[in-house]
Amino acid sequence: MTRAEPQIELRWDDYTLSRDQEDVRQVLRRFFSVNSPSERVRAAEAAGIDEALWRAAVDAELVGLSLPDAAGGQNAGLVELVLATEEAGRVLAPVPLADHAVAARLLASTDAGHALLRPAAAGDVILAVAPLSAEQRGPQLVPGGAVAHAVLMLVDGNLLLLRRPRPPAIAANQAAAPLAWWDPDDPATDAELIARGRAARDRWTMAIGEWRVAMASALTGLAAGACDLARAYSLERGAFGAPIATYQAISHTLVELHMAVEAARNLTWRAAWYHAHEPGTRPELPAMALSNAIRTATDVTARSVHIHGGFGVTLEADVSLYHRRAGVWGRVAGGQRLLERAAETALDRIVASRRAASASGARLNGPSALRRPAIPVEPA
């Protein structure tokens, strides 16, 4: 009988940031915590963007952080972009950091000399992608589309750059997110062909993976911010003569939420690393990271609202800002249904390997006559 030789794979499992990455993270955290207090988040809800914050982020070189230096960016990678979107997400910063960066990186990877790249790195032109355009025809609901000057979409296999004299109006939503409909067939919209065929599709696939990890990270930051609010509230709010944090119903919940955020961040980082370095090895990871970040953020904010009691459901409670956004941000490219389909490559690989093992008779086959009765007989 042939017996399969069990295979092993040796990889690093190293989540530590480099000194530079740690520094970038500290700069980002300081910038957004100082410049994006909740009053400003509320004040920007009607416009969908805080223009002054956007300018400040440009001046701090945060908008061009992950854009190529040839385009006037700081040439950092996807991991740095993920660090940036987490810190922006933590304070719900009303700037389209993730959408703009992913779109600009897509444009730069396809047409490095495109005239819009330098103004994009300088923040004068805001870009966005239509994440569902490759799968659904017709008008596209574009995240950041209500504040974008140009939108990239994949239509019939062609990568198009759409421009309008001015952005379309916000499509009202509970997150006050600057979502807007962009219609490639609208005669008022100008479409420029950027790439076609294989090149267009490959670059688009990379961009969608980047959008997923950037959004997963923004949601991780959002969830972390909500956790901080809930923790602080649990220490100051008293009931029955003690801070509510002394009750396990509250403290255990806070631990669960905190740990879910930590895991969501690690999974997102791992997805970002694979997508940047070995996109073909674990193609499902960006979808998995986003899928998990959506459920984490929605669960964390719902339970953080609950920890705030009745106050949590009021519009004046900051935690309600988080809950409203958690339900929208990651789902703009379709919800769990589509993400699960994208994650199925992981299952397909296992199915293929188990089929191959079963067909070759090489399935690990030891003394499997082992019979394990569920209710055991008394051992001798």
Added chain:
Amino acid sequence: MNFGQIELDERQLAFIRDVRAVLARHWIPDPDVLALDHHWPTPELIEVLAERGWIHPCHAEEDGGAGLGPVEARLLELLFDAYRVPSYGNQFLLPTLDRYGSAELKAEVMPDLKSGRASFCLGYTEPDSGSDMAAARTRAIRDGDEWVINGSKMFTTWAQQADYVFLLARTGTVQEKHRGLTVFLVPMRTEGVEVRPVIGMGGVRTNVTYYRDVRVHDRYRLGGVGDGWKVVSGPLASEHGADAPDPLGDLNGPMGAAFTRTLARLVERTVDWAIVPDPATGEPPIDDPLVRSALTAALLDIEVCRSTPPGYGKVAASAALARHAEALLDLTAPAGLLDGGAPGTVEHGVIAWARLFAPATDIYGGTSEMYRNNLARGVLGLPRPR
């Protein structure tokens, strides 16, 4: 940040071949074993591994190890897992023994514990105290150069094989709580030690051990009288995954990683079931979108478990295992409900077995609630619970 493959040199590739050859000769992997910490190596395998220093492979050769570097040690760990070699070793105990044992005791017990020819079991829990470990009532009373131990310990898993029990005993009063405790390394062969089996759901064996006028010399004491709480804290922390994350190891700690691997094997076995056409319909279940959805959901949670920090890895993995064992068994119903050996059984009953095994995983090694209590104070800085 790095998740890349590690290039192996000729020496490391030769090491892999060597390990494979040894295991092919001395060990038959059992694909039905989903949980490696509930099986014990054969005496033959223990001797073969001990001879090569592979039970504590990172230790120096003169310390019973093989002096392996971190890459070789990780390769060995991955190969042991791939070949379903039961988890075995004294790594949680050795640093504590080294620190708190007398020179005389170390000379007596360390050589065999270091090589792995001898083993130990944990004597923490009692019939009346589990999570509240410091409420232990097993009593040790000094009598000249000796101690006389009376009491009982629950869930002393592997006591039937072990050479020693790492025993937490009360030398002070019950009111002193953790200040009245002392630790002993009691040889299991001592007169008055009795091991009785306790069988858990799924046939998982553990024990209750009784201590009746068990006399041990004072040299078997670890640490000072009344210092027991300090002595157990080291091994407890390691078991709970408090050691610094190792870039070559599993982020989610030893137990978190073990339960995650159990879940991964469970998914594989469910796939094995799903790729065979259902005799009733002629279609393989894997073509059913609901089957694919349940399996993909499990794969997502496996990735989340792998991404969970060590202090919480066990809690996350035990919950994921319980949830998905239930869901995957549900997919295979009704045939999957049958025990291995029953006519028409699915995958030798291992999916049904996993459901029975799962509830233990958020209890043994510390309940999930204790982990949450500790993390609430240690990580979130919350006040002590009322």
